[in-house]
Amino acid sequence: MFKLPPISLYIHIPWCLKKCGYCDFTSYVDKNTLPEKQYIKHLLKDFEKDLSLINNRKIGTIFIGGGTPSLLKYESIQDLIQGIKKRTFISNNIEISMEANPSTLESERFIYYKMSGINRFSLGIQTFQSSFLKKIERTYSSKEAHKAIKIIKKINSNINLDLMYGLPGQSIKDGLLDLNYAINYDPSHISWYQLTIEPNTRFYQKKPKLPDENIVLSILKKGKKLLKESGYKQYEISSYSKPNYQCKHNLNYWNFGDYIGIGCGAHGKITQKNGNIIRTIKNKNMNDFLSGKYIHSEHKISIKDRTFEYFMNLFRLYQPVIKNHFRERTNINEKYIQKKIEKAIKKGYLIETFNSWNTTDLGKNFLNSLLKIFLY
Incomplete structure (x- = not known):
């Protein structure tokens, strides 16, 4: 029997200190003062328009991604979360995640993020080794990466560390060293995935020399063994967690649940009562978005595509x-x-x-x- 699936909310914050060579997400380099208040106001208006599509379902999880959401002042995050709560029902004990960049991590600001309702932080570490951070064009040093984790662990127990392997010039020893650093901090969750070169990125135009396939496979095999021995259970291809700390938001994606996507370039998937599923894509152009032109496109997913997308997630x-x-x-x-x-x-x-x-x-x-x- 058909029934409407659970629904989540994804919020896209499109600014970064620098666009990394491998990144294909919608993002803008922060050169001036961010129009935070204006953007939050339009995020909430964008959200209001999508509410008419969800048939009074409770929002089950919220994920604030980017870009670099931690560039925003805590007052902006507070206004955003309060605005969401005023406009719809949300589940009790809702998971509210926020991505953060180590170079933007200030303890006082993150304490206020938590007070605003954020209860899960995802740190984009990628690698702890400065030489590799430079190769993948990250904006912080190894020292800052270590410092960021120490700060966030004092503020919140539920944290994810994002790590990459298969970096340019990386050896098996280098790949496992990053994992060992991460495990020693005892985070509740580790996302560990291979660097892939996507179209519309600088690395695609000028491809760096990546490690041999045998090196990558060896890193993966030995890394999975190390994670398992350290108490992390693999529940998805790139996701490892301590018991009861799986990312609920991502699990909803992978179980082909629904989600509203608000903000520049955000994607959404929303099931209708008649069984049709629609995809929404929001305007990538910041000026257009801030003038109230939120929708870029909206289309119904065909039965063939629906089948493929389901298995693409579930498998x-x-x-x-x-x-x-x-x-x-x-x-x-x-x-x-x-x-x-x-x-x-x-x-x-x-x-x-x-x-x-x-x-x-x-x-x-x-x-x-x-x-x-x-x-x-």
């Missing part, structure tokens, strides 16, 4: 894909995809039970090949 998780869940989240009968499922099973990517589909180790290792079956 990332280390859990069975429940057939009933597929029906509930897509409003599609699994008979529609039976031939594709059979093809994936024949190739050794999936195992089917009466109630579920499970990715094999081969399926996880060749995830793109598995997904291609559902794309075409």
